[in-house]
Amino acid sequence: MKKILDKAKTTEPTLFAYQVSDVVHPHDRFLSWTVLRWLPRWVSPNVLTSLRIVLTPIVIFLLSAHAYRSGVVLFLFAAFTDALDGSFARTTNRITDFGKLADPLADKLLVGSAIILLVFQNFNIWLGVVILGLEILFILSAVILKVRFKTVRMANLWGKVKMISQVIAVSLTMFALLLDFPFLLTIATGIFGLAIGFALLSLFTHGV
Template sequence: MNIANKLTLLRILMIPVFVFMLLSGYSLWAFIFFSLASFTDFLDGYLARKHNLITNFGKFMDPLADKLLITSALICFVELGVLNSWVVIIILSREFIVSIFRAIAAADGIVIAASWWGKAKTISQMFMVILLLLNNYPFEWINFPMDQVLIVLATVLTVISGYDYIVKNKQVLKD
């Protein structure tokens, strides 16, 4: 297993710690763990491309790790009253649709890498979570007004990236 794939697995292992910290009221630690986990997403992709470490494992697990990290944060935010459930429903729906689509493609031996839209969606969602973490106790004094803008942007990019993903890979559904 190469370093990029190990970073992806590390991101997955950080998720329960992040969730525990967030739901237990340790907002600073939740922010730190989420930020570190988000950084591993950038780092594993960078290392995989730079050192030609791209694997089918990474193509499947990296997006899955991102989905697990983001959706864990979003579900916690709904429980904590920080985020409206409709935003989470849209984002989760897109993630389920794309994951099922990828599974169908994989059954046919097709591996579909993330697109630019998918990467933009993930980045916007990660920044949204970071700002939401910063805007809540004990950081509410920071009060970044951009969090509401990022919620809308992340939701719109989620819909666009899902549509783009299906349209570009519609041949998977032709069977």
Template sequence: MSEAAPTQPSLWNLPNALTMLRIVMVPFFIWFFVVDGGAHGWWRWAAVLVFLAAIYTDKLDGDIARARGLITSFGKIADPIADKLLIGSALVLLSAVGELWWWVTIVIMVREIGITVLRFVVIRYGVMAASRGGKLKTVLQTAAIILYLLPWTPAVTWLAVVAGIVMAAAFAVTVITGVDYVIAAGRLRAAGRAGEQGRP
């Protein structure tokens, strides 16, 4: 007697709900940031708190998905998209108010959007989950953005220097992991095409 195929977790689960919540929080983060023109007052603190809460949902949904066996293909795709919406909006806002060089934001966003598109291009051959390098990239980007978002960073020299160093590290890892993902996508596509050709 053949064994029954393992049951796939439902798309309607807590980790996916948290991922969608993170997406919903992005407009609130943007509004809190721009409501007073990016000034370093209470609205800026509200933006920081929303950003921190959204980032926490990223950690929480991953922990729950792994602990309860609720990892889905939808989650593998939606989770990085939610991250890119949050991180991307923060980078654009910081550049728009002159606190971060535009070329840094542009390179990071081109990498992020490009890898997302690449994931969809090769999805017929398999899902490219986030690598360890990709997760490190997210951690560094998040840490750098939080430092830049803090209302007192521009007024504290050493804190501004730390923010710049962390952002430089995030930038480097972002570019390196982007190249790694392109190579991984090429291998995934080649393996998938070889499998298709080998079928009768």
């Protein structure tokens, strides 16, 4: 994975040029001292983002095979890398345009795949349609900003809260299926609804 990224740097150096962070959040410092300090030196924020993309097909396979025990563990691990890569980039001033583009895309691939496999089978179909429709709008807005305006924006607060809500809802859905506890599906439905609200706030206030 690192070799692939290194090769990409030679072809598109501007995408991988490091940028200084404008702000470092308290949770960034917390993760830096508790988790990030133990990562091997060769691990970069972009490696963590790429790892999430690589893990997504494995999560899809596990969910398709109804292996929810392994699926929820790997899904949560992959989702946790979303918290790590952003904090890692901000605390080490290794923000890149590649990361700004790949990070939200990796999120959408991971959560979107889980939604297709779980939500459409266990919830009202329109819930899945709305969630996926909003994710497609996010992707299109990011592409337009990059292609037309040569601008790459990082995900805003509402986008991150939306992602966290979706991760919780998807995890609850897997636990409900694993433990045969339908009430968790009711809770997950409410959280998916909140995620839609956060998605709309993110879209209209930031566009990513």
